[in-house]
Amino acid sequence: MEGVNGIIRPLLTGSNNAAQAIDGGFIRSRRFRRCKSAPLPDAVTAEAYFNSINHQNWSIFGSFSPSFVKVFTYMSVYFGIGTVCFYFVKNQIDGRKTNGIIDAVYFCMVTMTTVGYGDLVPSSPLAKLLACAFVFAGMALVGLILSKAADYLVERQEMLLVRALHLHNKVTPSEMVKELDAHKIGYKCVLVFILLLVLITSGTIFLAVVEKLNVVDAFYCVCCTITTLGYGDKSFSTQVGRVFAIVWILVSTICVAQFFLYVAELNTEKRRRKLVKWVLSRRMTNLDLEAADLDNNGVVGVGEFIVYKLKEMGKINQEDISLILQEFEELDVDQSGTLSVSDLALAQSSPPEK
Secondary structure, X not given: OEOOOOOEOXXXXXXXXXXXXXXXXXXXXXXOOOOOXXXXXXXXXXXXXXXXXXXXXXXXXXXXXXXXXXXXXXXXHHXXXXXXXXXXXXXXXXXXXXXXXXXXXXXXXHHHOOOOOOOEXXXXXXXXXXXXXXXXXXXXXXXXXXHHHHHHHHHHHHHHHHHHHOOOOOOOHHHHHHHHHHOHHHHHHHHHHHHHHHHHHHHHHHHHHOOOOOHHHHHHHXXXXXXXXXXXXXXXXXXXXXXXXXXXXXXXXXXXXXXXXHHHHHHHHHHHHHHHXXXXXXXXXXXXXXXXXXXXXXXXXXHHHHHHHHXXXXXXXXXXXXXXXXXXXXXXXXXXXXXXXXXXXXXXXOOOOO
């Protein structure tokens, strides 16, 4: 195959049976027939689309699929244990203090989000060890659970954004779904950016009104907080301010992290689209034809052509193809190069190989 760098390499390294499996009789047809069980595009509604999102398995550790109940439970456990621990060692924490319980929760929050203003600092070996334990546990909580929940919430708001953008246009539900699929990452960036602006504005106003900072210092403190820079020269020092900070710091720091994640994904998506456009626009050569001819019969069938183009686009690789062919060969019990009901029945009745 002639890749992007002009390097020629074979598409598949397998037997003729493998080639027949990809380019079997049912896929040689010039027309593709839609699966009888697959709904037509117009039958796909926006509601069905988001219902499918609800049931997606965004698991972290295999079968571990966090829900919002679990997220709330983990956060409650984290802040509950942290509050108790830091409350009992409050005399071993130096800095500007207000209320014992509020300070303990506030200290947990700035520790979990790695803001670390320095307005409260552990002074004893026990307090320092507790801070070390809670900072790692908090980073895991933010990275593995809360970021997933934030991503889910953003996905749930995408339809509202599309409806707002097409408010004066008559757009069918299927067209909305296509619009979301085509610009999914872009809409996420817009939504998170809007939320980020709201958080920055609200944080600046609160610091200016409640903490009595001037506008520049308030904005400076907000930027140091949401980026987890946390110089510590400006922070939340009042009791009301720390209550506000417990929620605001968590939401704002996660929002910033999600925004830069979406920006990186958007850049990757643009590069992928350019590659796809290049693959589809360039002319086929004799070398491409030879590389795509899996069964070496001098012609390229539609199945061979599709696999060749998908591999050029980077959507599949040799390992993916080999695994799929391996599964096909296991199901093709009679080694005919095609699958039938009898093949599936025989394959399912056979004991699994150890």
